[in-house]
Amino acid sequence: MPKLIENKEKHFVLFLNKNRCGGCESCVTLCPTGILEMSDELNMRVSFIPKVKEGKEKYCTACRRCEFGCPDWAIYILDESQLSSVEAKKAKT
Numbered sequence: 001m002p003k004l005i006e007n008k009e010k011h012f013v014l015f016l017n018k019n020r021c022g023g024c025e026s027c028v029t030l031c032p033t034g035i036l037e038m039s040d041e042l043n044m045r046v047s048f049i050p051k052v053k054e055g056k057e058k059y060c061t062a063c064r065r066c067e068f069g070c071p072d073w074a075i076y077i078l079d080e081s082q083l084s085s086v087e088a089k090k091a092k093t
């Protein structure tokens with residue numbers, strides 16, 4: 001799953017499931033720090049997908065507004081505990 005942001009200090013990752021995105025721009029509008037913008041990359045739904053503005057990764061606060069506002073469940077944050085449980089599941093398979 002493509003990582004838009006990996007914050008090792010605060011232990012969270014912002015993921016984008018590119019091909020679920022419908023290109024609605026809600027995440028861009030809802031982000032309180034304004035770090036997201038639409039890219040010129042099209043996905044399999046022929047929708048433009050969001051990206052993080054260059055050099056702005058560190059301003060993501062992991063507030064999850066983008067996640068809660070996404071109608072397609074395409075963008076989401078995983079924190080340290082969720083990431084370690086995903087890794088544990090992977091190790092078992």
Ligand code: SF4
Nearest residue numbers: 031060061063064066
């Ligand atoms: S988690 Fe919050 S700050 Fe980070 S990209 Fe999403 S809306 Fe913006």
Ligand code: SF4
Nearest residue numbers: 021022024025027070
């Ligand atoms: S809110 Fe979801 S569907 Fe809309 S542009 Fe952002 S990631 Fe894509």
